[in-house]
Amino acid sequence: MKSDRTKICLLAVLVGLFLGGCSTSSAVRVRPWERAALADDSMNPDRDALGAAMTEHVYFAREAASGGRGVGGSGCGCN
Amino acid sequence: MVSENRRFAVVFHLAAIVAAFAGFVAQLPAQVVAGGYFPPLNSTGLSGGKVPVTKGHVVLVDFWASWCAPCKASFPTYSLLQSEYADRGLIIVAVGVDENVSEYTAFVDRLKPTFATLHDSKRALVSFIQVPTMPTSYLLDRDGKVRFVHPGFRGLQTERELRSEIEILLNEKAINQ
Numbered sequence: 487m488k489s490d491r492t493k494i495c496l497l498a499v500l501v502g503l504f505l506g507g508c509s510t511s512s513a514v515r516v517r518p519w520e521r522a523a524l525a526d527d528s529m530n531p532d533r534d535a536l537g538a539a540m541t542e543h544v545y546f547a548r549e550a551a552s553g554g555r556g557v558g559g560s561g562c563g564c565n
Numbered sequence: 566m567v568s569e570n571r572r573f574a575v576v577f578h579l580a581a582i583v584a585a586f587a588g589f590v591a592q593l594p595a596q597v598v599a600g601g602y603f604p605p606l607n608s609t610g611l612s613g614g615k616v617p618v619t620k621g622h623v624v625l626v627d628f629w630a631s632w633c634a635p636c637k638a639s640f641p642t643y644s645l646l647q648s649e650y651a652d653r654g655l656i657i658v659a660v661g662v663d664e665n666v667s668e669y670t671a672f673v674d675r676l677k678p679t680f681a682t683l684h685d686s687k688r689a690l691v692s693f694i695q696v697p698t699m700p701t702s703y704l705l706d707r708d709g710k711v712r713f714v715h716p717g718f719r720g721l722q723t724e725r726e727l728r729s730e731i732e733i734l735l736n737e738k739a740i741n742q
Contacts, residue, residue, distance in 0.1 A: 504650060
C-alpha cells in the first residue's frame with residue numbers, strides 16, 4: 487500500500503515536471519523587444535486585398551457559410 | 566476499475582499541481598516596477614552617443630524600436646516635453662532596442678529627436694528590465710527610483726498622464742544626494 491502511494495507520487499512528480507517543462511517561458515515566448523519580424527508588413531494576413539477577397543470567397547463556398555465572417559449571422563438564414 | 570480511475574485522478578491532480586508550480590517558477594517576471602531602482606544608464610553598455618548625467622534629475626527612460634508604430638508616434642510628444650521641462654530638470658533618454666544598428670540609425674536620422682537616444686545593441690538593459698510591451702517608458706525621480714511606468718503609448722492620454730507625473734516629481738527634492 488505504502489509502495490503504491492510512493493509510486494503514484496513519483497509518477498505525479500515526473501508527469502508534472504514534464505508538463506511544467508512545456509510551459510517554460512524561455513522555450514516558446516518571444517519577448518516584446520524581439521518582435522521585429524512579427525511586426526513586419528509581410529506578416530499581415532490582410533496586406534493583399536485581392537488575395538484576401540479570393541480566400542474569403544473560397545472559404546464561404548466550401549464551408550457554405552456566406553456571411554459567416556465579419557457579418558452578423560452565420561449563413562443559416564435564421565436572422 | 567473504480568480504483569484505477571481514482572488512482573488516475575490522484576496522479577492527474579498531483580501532476581497538475583506540480584506542473585502549475587514549475588510553470589509559475591519558470592515564468593516569474595523579473596521586471597523593474599514602480600518603487601524599484603533603475604540600473605545606472607552608464608553601466609549598461611549603451612552605445613550610439615554620450616550617456617547623459619542623470620544624477621539629481623527627473624528622468625524619463627523610454628524603450629522603443631524602429632518597427633514599432635506607437636514608438637514613432639511617441640517621439641514628437643517626448644520632444645515637446647523635453648523642450649518644456651528641460652530647464653526644470655527633466656532628462657529624456659530613449660533607448661532603441663533594434664537588432665540592426667542601421668535601422669536604429671535610420672529611425673533617429675528620420676525623426677531627429679531633441680532628446681538623448683541610445684542604442685541597446687546587445688539588449689542587455691531591456692532584458693534586465695523585462696519591459697512588458699513596446700514602447701514602455703519609466704519615469705524616475707531625482708533619486709533614481711522608478712515612480713511611474715507607462716506600458717504602451719496612447720497619444721494625448723499618455724501625454725496628460727506624463728505631464729502631471731513630471732510636475733509631481735519636479736516639485737520633489739532628492740533625498741539621497
